Amino acid sequence: MFSIIIPLYNKSKYIKRALDSVMEQTFQNYEVIVVNDGSTDGGEKIVFEYGERVKLISQENRGVSEARNRGIQESRHPWIAFLDADDFWRTDYLENMQRGIEKFPTSGIFGCSYAQKMAEFGKLHPEAWFQMDDYFKRAIINTLFFTSATVIRKSFFLHNPGFDKSLARGEDLDVWFRAVLFFERPVYNFSKLVFYSHEDAGQATNRVFPLRRSLSYKILRNKLYSGYGDNFPADFEVFRNRYVYFNLFPYLIDAQNNDDAKELLKNLKREDGLLRIPYCPPFGLLRNFMKFSGGRDLIRNYLKFCLRYIYKE
Incomplete structure (x- = not known):
């Protein structure tokens, strides 16, 4: 039923924990595909110890998007489940996903909540599975x-592009958003069935990349986000x-992002005028403000306040 895709790049300290959480699942109708994306720390040797229970594919380092796409191409089952090598699942994760699919058989994307602290891991939510008609109203507060x-x-993935290797960040959100547009009415469970690890100090969430490699640029400028016809x-x-x-x-x-930012702002609708205020000063002045301690947080908190309280629908 499930093809589990695990990209592996220098996560030898964590991959056994991730794989063990898969092997201990109460629902056993699955295959496991680990795509070793040019690791240099020997993590693939740990995967090899699982024998025929895990399909190991090795390639030169091409990035997480291409690793996931390769796994999807090699998959044999109708449902794709993703697991990062430093995260892990509660033992009934797949069983819960299977229940959600049985309850909402026409839906195409299912998700659940996750824990970042062990004390929260495994907490079940009383609402269980529910289907959303208003996902994009919710998503601006929580994707x-x-x-x-x-x-x-x-x-x-047979009818749409997979993970976008050109995106420096947000390649996963890009797929989720497009999947919701494609299938409509996603299904979710607020139970914390997954542990999201922050142990890998190599994560680069605070790096700045060219704006053209961001999801913000793609979601506004790319034709993929306007090609869903009546489903839009x-x-x-x-x-x-x-x-x-x-x-x-x-x-x-x-x-270097100034010109692209101006282009995006020209294409943004002006109905949300309060959200536009931080972009009114000259970019050089805004840049200097963000260099001060707390400058970025102040802007983020202002925008968050507007979205949560002023533009709340």
Whole structure:
């Protein structure tokens, strides 16, 4: 039923924990595909010890997007489950996903919540599975879906591009958003069935990348986000504009992004005027403000306040 895709790049300290959490699942109808993306720390040797229980594919380092895409290409089952090598699942994770699929058989994307502290790991939510007609209204506050806690019907990848290797960050959100547009009405469970690890100090979430390699640029400018015809939900337009307003400002710390930022701002609708205020000063002045301690946090908190309380629908 499930093809479990695990990209592996220099996570030898964690890969056994991830794989053990898969082997201990109460639901056993699955295959495991680990794509070794050019690791140099010997992690693939640990995977090899699992024998025929795990399919190991090795390639030169091409990045996490290509590793996941390779795993999807090699998969044999109708549902794709993702797990990062430093995260792990509760033993009934797949069983819960299977129950959700049985309850909502026409849906194509399922997700659950995750824990970042062991004290929260495994907490069940009384609401269990529910289907969303208003995902994009929720998503501006919380995008909900997280890589190691998301299952997608494989048919999505047969009709749509997979993970975008050109994105420096947000390649997972790009897939979730497009999957919701493609399938409509995603299904979610707030139970914390996944542990999201922050142990890997190599994570680069605070690095600044070219704006053209961001999801903010793609979601506004790429034709993929306007090609869903009758399935295109009206609330996505609102979400798209607010998403870009909220995520654009960190890229202005690099002056090379100025022209692309101006282009995006020209294409953003002006109905959300309060969200536009931080971008009104000259970019050089805004850049200097963000260099001060707490400058970025102040802008983020202002935008967050607007989205949660002023533009709340």
